Amino acid sequence: MSTQQPSIAIIGAGLSGLACARILTKAGLKFTLYEAADAVGGRVRSDVVDGFTLDRGFQVLLPSYPEARRVLDYEGLKLRPFYRGADLFYKGKFHRLSDPVNHPSDAVKHSRDPFVSWMDKWRTLVLRTEVLTTRKIERRIPEMETEDYLRDFGFSEEFIDRFFRAFFGGVFLEKDLRTSARMFLFLYSMFSTGGAALPAHGMQAIPDQMAISLPPGCLRLNTPVTSVRAGEITLASGEIIHPDHVIVAVSEEVAASLLPDAFGEKLLPARSTTCLYFTTDLPVPETPTIYLDGDGRGPVNSACVLSKISPLYAPNGQHLISASIIGAPSSEELEGVVRDQMAAWFGESAYLWNHLRSYQIRYALPESRQLRLGEGPLPAVLAPGLYRCGDWCEDASINGALISGRRAAEAVIGATAT
Numbered sequence: 001m002s003t004q005q006p007s008i009a010i011i012g013a014g015l016s017g018l019a020c021a022r023i024l025t026k027a028g029l030k031f032t033l034y035e036a037a038d039a040v041g042g043r044v045r046s047d048v049v050d051g052f053t054l055d056r057g058f059q060v061l062l063p064s065y066p067e068a069r070r071v072l073d074y075e076g077l078k079l080r081p082f083y084r085g086a087d088l089f090y091k092g093k094f095h096r097l098s099d100p101v102n103h104p105s106d107a108v109k110h111s112r113d114p115f116v117s118w119m120d121k122w123r124t125l126v127l128r129t130e131v132l133t134t135r136k137i138e139r140r141i142p143e144m145e146t147e148d149y150l151r152d153f154g155f156s157e158e159f160i161d162r163f164f165r166a167f168f169g170g171v172f173l174e175k176d177l178r179t180s181a182r183m184f185l186f187l188y189s190m191f192s193t194g195g196a197a198l199p200a201h202g203m204q205a206i207p208d209q210m211a212i213s214l215p216p217g218c219l220r221l222n223t224p225v226t227s228v229r230a231g232e233i234t235l236a237s238g239e240i241i242h243p244d245h246v247i248v249a250v251s252e253e254v255a256a257s258l259l260p261d262a263f264g265e266k267l268l269p270a271r272s273t274t275c276l277y278f279t280t281d282l283p284v285p286e287t288p289t290i291y292l293d294g295d296g297r298g299p300v301n302s303a304c305v306l307s308k309i310s311p312l313y314a315p316n317g318q319h320l321i322s323a324s325i326i327g328a329p330s331s332e333e334l335e336g337v338v339r340d341q342m343a344a345w346f347g348e349s350a351y352l353w354n355h356l357r358s359y360q361i362r363y364a365l366p367e368s369r370q371l372r373l374g375e376g377p378l379p380a381v382l383a384p385g386l387y388r389c390g391d392w393c394e395d396a397s398i399n400g401a402l403i404s405g406r407r408a409a410e411a412v413i414g415a416t417a418t
């Protein structure tokens with residue numbers, strides 16, 4: 001029996017590749033992690049611009065994600081929670097929806113707001129109770145679209161349009177709510193149990209924390225891989241490497257181009273998002289919450305004063321505001337239209353905000369099947385010595401990416417043990 005260590009290549013240092021790398025490290029296996037970009041994180045990256053921390057697209061961690069709880073050190077991330085609820089802008093003013101368990105006095109205070117009918121309030125409570133008391137509730141319903149599920153559950157069209165389309169449309173990056181109701185229930189239970197949070201120093205802290213425990217020298221940044229097959233990878237530099245095991249940990253789109261023969265799935269268009277960042281030293285709303293477009297007129301679906309979630313997102317005395325749009329509109333007037341909407345929401349001072357930077361993320365989430373939890377994960381093994389992981393193999397979330405990385409690592413460990 002050979003005592004020589006197998007050689008292993010992981011392609012992509014997003015959350016799935018990092019999760020895979022960490023488990024291989026724990027198993028005592030050596031590997032090289034090839035990353036095309038100049039830092040780890042993939043779709044979870046942040047930039048520091050003029051002292052402001054800008055996540056590449058508005059995104060949050062749901063601390064209840066089971067795999068994230070296993071993998072991440074939340075204390076080290078210094079998680080800063082969002083208010084448990086949302087402020088919905090509808091017919092000229094904000095209406096606060098508060099989680100009755102976490103903010104009982106707010107819930108009582110706003111309970112007489114006729115914006116939400118008593119029946120919808122009651123249904124919300126029933127749904128909350130069901131997701132909290134039923135283990136893996138998402139596995140117990142037939143596969144259907146979220147919109148149909150909400151209708152069947154008895155929510156009014158008004159409440160679906162005003163609240164669910166804005167809140168979960170922002171999560172799914174599609175407002176038709178065609179995403180699987182199973183994914184919806186999974187996320188609803190995650191929001192209900194743990195809310196949403198940001199690492200104090202920005203989302204990049206998540207991949208940075210995962211990378212810190214990797215063995216020295218295993219990570220090759222700025223090293224795109226141009227082709228892959230079992231037993232062989234080619235780098236953009238022309239270098240050819242012959243690893244015993246190759247794990248492809250890239251987005252669905254890149255996987256389809258790197259593995260045209262082994263890909264197998266039909267590639268659907270991805271879901272996009274655009275985020276405009278503004279800064280100001282003028283007063284901003286105090287509540288660390290998410291502000292939603294209840295009117296549904298857009299273009300901004302949600303806004304957030306990030307410096308109220310974590311003051312470290314902005315220099316002292318300054319504020320950072322994100323305005324998020326579903327899709328990737330290309331219009332020279334976009335900034336002006338967004339400002340008009342923000343002025344309607346937060347007052348004329350929005351016209352004085354400084355536009356710091358915009359991010360247009362064409363590939364933010366994979367479409368369709370990867371958001372259908374019911375279909376189950378894609379197998380990690382493509383061929384002997386060839387593996388895949390990534391959110392598109394599991395479900396399109398931080399949690400899904402982490403699970404898929406673990407599953408690929410377990411498959412490699414299993415193969416090297418035989």
Ligand SMILES: Cc1cc2nc3c(=O)[nH]c(=O)nc-3n(C[C@H](O)[C@H](O)[C@H](O)COP(=O)(O)OP(=O)(O)OC[C@H]3O[C@@H](n4cnc5c(N)ncnc54)[C@H](O)[C@@H]3O)c2cc1C
Nearest residue numbers: 012014015016036042043057059060225390391397398401
């Ligand atoms: C704007 C936005 C908001 C989001 N919001 C949330 C949220 O609130 N909550 C949530 O749970 N999820 C959210 N997500 C989804 C979540 O970020 C992703 O599901 C997850 O990060 C995907 O990780 P991954 O490892 O599968 O893929 P990726 O992050 O895409 O990682 C793939 C890596 O491979 C590298 N790579 C690509 N090509 C090559 C190559 N040829 N050679 C070498 N390396 C290569 C890439 O540079 C990248 O680092 C959001 C995503 C975006 C973009």
